[in-house]
Amino acid sequence: MEIYSWKLDCGNTVLHGGVSIGDLIKKSGKSCLWEDRITSEVNVVIIHYISAVNVNASAPFSLSDILKIFVDYGVSSHYLISRDGSTYNLVPEEKKAWHCGPSLMPSPDCRKNVNDFSIGIELVATEQSGFTNEQYSALCNLCCQIEKRYQRHFTYVGHEDVAGVEAVNAGLRTTAKTDPGPLFDWSEFYKCINITRNKNSYDSSCEYIKGSNL
Numbered sequence: 350m351e352i353y354s355w356k357l358d359c360g361n362t363v364l365h366g367g368v369s370i371g372d373l374i375k376k377s378g379k380s381c382l383w384e385d386r387i388t389s390e391v392n393v394v395i396i397h398y399i400s401a402v403n404v405n406a407s408a409p410f411s412l413s414d415i416l417k418i419f420v421d422y423g424v425s426s427h428y429l430i431s432r433d434g435s436t437y438n439l440v441p442e443e444k445k446a447w448h449c450g451p452s453l454m455p456s457p458d459c460r461k462n463v464n465d466f467s468i469g470i471e472l473v474a475t476e477q478s479g480f481t482n483e484q485y486s487a488l489c490n491l492c493c494q495i496e497k498r499y500q501r502h503f504t505y506v507g508h509e510d511v512a513g514v515e516a517v518n519a520g521l522r523t524t525a526k527t528d529p530g531p532l533f534d535w536s537e538f539y540k541c542i543n544i545t546r547n548k549n550s551y552d553s554s555c556e557y558i559k560g561s562n563l
């Protein structure tokens with residue numbers, strides 16, 4: 350699968366209202382929307398959804414509006430997967446992206462500051478839209494590639510699992526995140542992850558198509 354590079358730094362040329370995202374980042378006083386990791390032990394993937402519904406209700410899946418939201422809120426994610434399954438790399442995996450906020454891994458892991466050791470993947474969706482077959486396929490192939498590159502299995506959790514009610518009860522944050530929410534089909538996701546793990550043995554290409562019988 351092809352992964353497009355849309356790094357969230359001053360060189361980003363995607364236009365929003367006639368101004369490049371890179372210039373908007375510069376204007377916000379930053380040179381990029383990531384920082385150095387303090388650990389090389391990266392072994393968790395966090396699944397999110399994001400849309401522009403609050404700033405552009407008529408085009409909630411607008412990618413440039415979503416990039417503008419990242420800039421405006423000073424947040425970021427390693428990957429963004431659009432409705433048609435196109436996959437964009439926004440932050441280098443070896444850098445820390447700002448996608449979890451105050452967070453806590455589910456028991457028995459219980460590590461805090463999940464950004465430190467995770468890769469964030471944003472699926473373009475609203476609370477009501479659900480996710481497309483193309484997104485499930487792209488997500489699965491991306492996670493397969495990640496496991497292949499790191500030569501290990503990752504733990505997959507939702508933003509709601511690390512920044513939800515448990516994190517609020519632990520006093521880490523005041524509001525609970527709810528993404529990817531009940532419309533994200535975890536059984537479908539694990540089904541394809543297990544297929545790619547068994548099939549590819551980390552040495553052939555990651556090509557899973559949702560609905561096919563690989």
Ligand SMILES: [Zn+2]
Pocket residue numbers: 396397398448508526528
């Ligand atoms: Zn999220």
